[in-house]
Amino acid sequence: MTDLIWIVARSTGTAAIVALVLSVLSGMALRSGALAWLSHNRGVRAVHDLTSVLWLPLAIAHVIALMLDPYAKIGFADLLVPFLVSYGSFAIGLGTISLQLIVVVLISTWLRSSLTHQGWLAIHRLSYVAFVAAFAHGLLAGTDFAQPVLVALAWLTATVIVIVAFRRLTAARGRQSEARSKTVAIP
């Protein structure tokens, strides 16, 4: 039984990171058009919505399995207060922080209609911080991230995300300068 719990903890942790990568990637591609070759914006948005929801049960299963695992020794308090665990407190604390931030982002998405656009956007941007924390948590604490193939895949994915983020930034700047030039042109 302990072995099964340990297997569930490891597999759901990796799958949660995969879902998070897909969610962040599709979210960034929405405005930049980085995935225009793959699908139109409606499809990319559908992937973003689906993977954001897919991530939640995987992360919950990962946390519950680690709480049940007698070796991991993760307590309920570790879910609320990061960096409390007696070993690898920084690596595990990053996981706690990313979990809390993404839960906040998900709740803000469900309450979007009662938030201002600026307020929602500010909270939604926390998902970048959460992703970096989750990625570092996977690299520093993940049992399977010691495998060269998985490490290579993780860094390849991180590189793709940085490229898409750069494209999104340049696209946003392009739109801003275009809007500014139109404002100047009006007599």
Add this chain to the structure above:
Amino acid sequence: MAQRKPSPLISSVNALRGLAAGITMLSLAGMTVYAGGHLRNDAAPLQPAAAAAAATTAPAAATTTTSSTGRLQLSRTVTTTTRARSVTTTHHS
């Protein structure tokens, strides 16, 4: 003349949803199979305190001796997370 935009690779929203869910579930299934075959990973960056202590302590060794009374004595080392203690039991046969 305006250039026509090339059509995307996957135009169906459901197909794209299926692809994303498939990638996630494939990673879940793949990692379940892999972790099932490799329960321990000594190269893992984190080793929980209990497991690390058990690994560094000598494994339990059992020795069998016969006492002067002719009874079989089984000695073994019981490993705890803090220290090792020895336990001797007499086999009554």
